[in-house]
Amino acid sequence: MDYLLSLAVDPAAWIALLALIAMEVVLGIDNLIFIAILTNRLPEHQREIGRRIGIGLALIMRLLLLGSIAFIVKLTNPLFSVLGQEFSSRDLILITGGLFLVWKATKEIHHRVDLDPGPDLFDRKNVSLGFAAAMGQIVMLDVVFSVDSIITAVGMTEHVPIMIIAVVVAVLTMLLAANPLSNFIIANPTIVMLALGFLLMIGTALIAEGFGVKVPKGYIYAAMAFSALVEGLNMIERRSRRSRPD
Template sequence: MNDLLILAGDPAAWAALAMLIVMEVVLGIDNLIFIAILTNRLPEHQRALGRRLGIGLALILRLALLGSVAFIVTLTAPLFSVFGQGLSWRDLILIAGGLFLMWKATKEIHHRVDPDPGPDMFDRKDVTLGFASALGQIVMLDLVFSVDSIITAVGMTEHIEIMVIAVVVAVLVMMLAANPLANFINANPTIVMLALGFLLMIGMTLIAEGFGAHVPKGYVYAAMAFSALVEALNMLERRARRRLRS
């Protein structure tokens, strides 16, 4: 408690907390887009539960990782080298997560553009398997994004209390934004394809980061924001045309 009171009176701690909350919220966008797209494939009555469980598990994973910061720091130590590039556990996790994300986004795109995509793991004939599969995939990506998130937090501050507050606030923001974002994506089919394109880009970024090629997050999110702006203009144009026809 004394440590919290000392930090509360330190302007540098407040500045670090504000920066870390913004960083955690921004990093959570990737996680949230994936959860929104995946849960929209579930039967309607299970979607909200799937989102809450997925985001709740993200919070649990992040707090568990914060409780083992000393172990998390060791994940950045090189295990072996490939063509002169040292790879750590963090790198391997990012590469595996990037590959999974690219596979999942490609599969979802194929499912939407193929007029006869065949049986799917989310077939409503087997709702239980669909829900379990969705939750399993969310947990897998939660782990990838959580490792990246916590390592970023460790690099920004040394105070565990600040990290915990920032993570909790960021996950609460994700919880509040989950349903509106998922409903918006579900109501606008072109937004779904744009979001899947974002997931492909995020997957490639994770793989590049895993192999040591630093990709500034600002460039990635600037590209996403520009694409979203263009799509918003397209939506306004389509709405204006519908009004003219009516």
């Protein structure tokens, strides 16, 4: 109890908490985009529950990982080396998750640009993904994003209560943003390609990080923000054209 009270009156602890919340919310964007895109493939009556389960699983995984800090720290220990490059459990998780994201995004981009793509991930009339399959893919990426999130938290502060509060706030933010984001993607088809491009970039960054090439996340999110701004301007321009009298 005294430990918690000392944290509550420590200005440095509050600064660390605010910084970690901001970082966890930003990291959660990756997770949320994937969940929003994948659940849009489900039948309409299953989408909201799918999003809630996916985000709930993300919270559970993060809290479980926080409860085993010693295990998380060991994930960064080298397991083996290839041509002088050391690989840890975290590296292998990031590489696997990155490859999955690149494969998934590339496959869906191909479906959208192919003249005869067959069932489309974002075509609500052609729903082919089962609920269990969607949850399985969400769980796989939840693991990847959770490991990255918690290792980032461990690197920013040594206080577990601060980590727990930051993670819970970030996941609650994801929960509040899930439905609006998914509905926005459905209502604006051009956003779909942009979101897939984001996933492709995030997957590539995860693979690079797994191979020891650190890509500053600030660059990634700055590129995402700039792309979103340009697409926002395009949307405003299209609406202006439609509202003009002939």
